[in-house]
Amino acid sequence: TAKRGGRNRHFTFDPALIEQLEDRRAMESDLRRAVMREDFAVVYQPVMDTASGECTGAEALVRWNCSDRGDVPPSKFIPMAEELGLITRIGSQVLRRACIDAASWPDKVAVSVNVSPVQLMDPRLPQTVTQALEESGITPARLELEITETALLGNDEEALQMLKQISGMGVRISLDDFGTGYSSLSYLHRFPIDRIKIDRSFVAQLPDDPGSASIVRAIAQLGVSLDMRITAEGIETAAQHDFITKHGCSNMQGYLFSHPVPHTQICALFDSKAPRNAAA
Ligand code: C2E
Ligand code: MG
Ligand code: MG
Ligand code: MG
Numbered sequence: 001t002a003k004r005g006g007r008n009r010h011f012t013f014d015p016a017l018i019e020q021l022e023d024r025r026a027m028e029s030d031l032r033r034a035v036m037r038e039d040f041a042v043v044y045q046p047v048m049d050t051a052s053g054e055c056t057g058a059e060a061l062v063r064w065n066c067s068d069r070g071d072v073p074p075s076k077f078i079p080m081a082e083e084l085g086l087i088t089r090i091g092s093q094v095l096r097r098a099c100i101d102a103a104s105w106p107d108k109v110a111v112s113v114n115v116s117p118v119q120l121m122d123p124r125l126p127q128t129v130t131q132a133l134e135e136s137g138i139t140p141a142r143l144e145l146e147i148t149e150t151a152l153l154g155n156d157e158e159a160l161q162m163l164k165q166i167s168g169m170g171v172r173i174s175l176d177d178f179g180t181g182y183s184s185l186s187y188l189h190r191f192p193i194d195r196i197k198i199d200r201s202f203v204a205q206l207p208d209d210p211g212s213a214s215i216v217r218a219i220a221q222l223g224v225s226l227d228m229r230i231t232a233e234g235i236e237t238a239a240q241h242d243f244i245t246k247h248g249c250s251n252m253q254g255y256l257f258s259h260p261v262p263h264t265q266i267c268a269l270f271d272s273k274a275p276r277n278a279a280a
Helices: 015-037 074-083 087-102 125-136 156-168 185-190 210-226 238-246 263-269
Strands: 040-049 055-066 070-072 110-114 143-148 172-178 195-198 229-232
Touching: 015 055, 015 074, 015 087, 040 087, 040 110, 040 263, 055 074, 055 087, 074 087, 087 110, 087 125, 110 172, 125 143, 125 156, 156 172, 185 210, 195 210, 210 229, 210 238
Parallel strands: 055 110, 110 143, 143 172, 172 195, 195 229
Antiparallel strands: 040 055, 055 070
């Protein structure tokens, strides 16, 4: 807190605040170093096909294990990377890794990669995607990019053109965390969206909460009428699984099937039907 006192104005700082600022600066420099050294790992969470019970996809999720800090969750370092302009580099490292890993998976298994709204403002994104595909040799149809509604707000004309270009290459686009942002249904037909992922905050309240149940049913219906695939995220219980199966979501993801796992472990899940409670 700063006190202002006329000519003799002086400042008194809260030591806790200074410490916070110093911590933040230290973490920023650790993050910069991690980006330079490509110090990130990618883990994969299986995506199940509701009808067949098979694993037909996997979502790539970035992990930062910092030597001094241990595991730093994405919710902490992704926003920082976005602010510092580092997310584009992290994003392309994750994309390249994910495509290379997916090249050793069965053809029926797609890989999805999260794309930050900041990356959608970078005109080099289509080229980054092309390079990752060429380098790995996977077909474009096996790659999905997960974007959020926030990315479509604001500068939407440029984002729209870029997404059309990427979608034109055959890469799928999904709308992640659906229902939590400034959902405008007009996005769904203006943008080339192939899939909606129902945010896990709705799934978490199934099957008992009538509001969440109605929302999930409505989104599933929307998927049918707009010819989009629907993934329910964050399935943790058998009751949630049953609800989703009954209400026509094409895909499911959640701890009930598997936590995100390293590449070496995910390959085992491709053969088994509906793996449940696989190790974290
Ligand atoms: P998201 O894309 O919605 O990813 C799903 C998150 O939910 C993951 O957290 C996953 O571990 C977690 N999750 C999956 N199943 C369950 C479940 O049954 N219950 C609960 N409680 N959680 C579940 P994670 O890995 O911590 O990632 C958090 C967010 O960070 C992601 O949300 C995504 O927005 C962002 N993120 C992760 N990796 C990347 C990346 O490579 N690039 C970008 N731009 N963002 C990323
Ligand atoms: Mg996602
Ligand atoms: Mg999500
Ligand atoms: Mg989420």
